[in-house]
Amino acid sequence: MVEVRVDEATGGWNVLAPRRAARPDESRTPGSSPAAGSSPGPTACPFCWGSEAMTPPEVLRVPAGAPDWRVRVVPNLYAAVDPPGDTVRAPAPTPESPAPFTGRHEVLVESGRHDWDLRRGDPDEVATILFAMRERCRALAAEGPAAISVFRNYGARAGASLVHPHSQIVALDQAPPGLLDRWRRAREYHDRTGTCLHDAVAAAERRAGERIVLDLGEVLVFQDRAGSVPHQTTLMPAQRAAGLGDASDQILTVLAGTLPRVLAGLAAVLDDPAYNLVVHAGPVGDPAAEDWYRWHLTIYPRVTTVGGLEIATGVAVNPSTPEQTAGALRAEIAGRPAAG
């Protein structure tokens, strides 16, 4: 059972999920690449071709029924949330625990090959992954969650316990305070100015220029002006859509060619860092959200650690500025031919 408890001092939510401690852990080397971190374990790894029986029944396989599938999506055996409607196991609401923390937690296995590497993925392979993510976002949205979060943890320092390439999708029946706060800021910006906050950010980055890594028109890659960690990098699609479920084929195709280049560039300038890749999205099922929110991807390299000042004040200390670092990533990527 999973329980959310409210930190009375901050109002933030903490999820207490003891079952996650039972996850198999094969990521012994922090930030290590799949190739270097651990040898492929066909008898131990539940995500490899041939190990399908080791996971809960799949919710998606691409292509359907293929033994040499390209992408597989399965419920997370060690989910951070309980399934919706699991009222027997969900705790009763109390002031300290406001409501059952329920939803869906899925794992998207990005390849049947243990040593497949997203950085070297060809655009067709990566497009298959992004289209599968979109398909699951749409299917989960039909269940009426408040929020859907898509993310990828790479390396032990980013929380990845299995090195086999995978991403995760979590649909939440209620949005936590931090997420509500992001949405509120974007909505208030729109109320105040009549424009979308993320459109305004992209326009400002294009005017400033110095933090831009790559401008493909349909996708703008830049380093966040107030990045909390070195080389925090955002890929901003130029499409009127609040969530990945509404992404266009064209945008996903451009992203599929771009994401490996950006990740390869970050691996070169930061020596294969652990990272969290997060899809930031607006609320699910609110058609008006496309007025004030644009879904986007942000990569947070895990090359610094949280210190006392951050814990005490909530202020992240980034030992670099994006104006210093964006140029290095830009040059690294410019020196690389586009994948495929």
Ligand SMILES: [Zn+2]
């Ligand atoms: Zn594997």
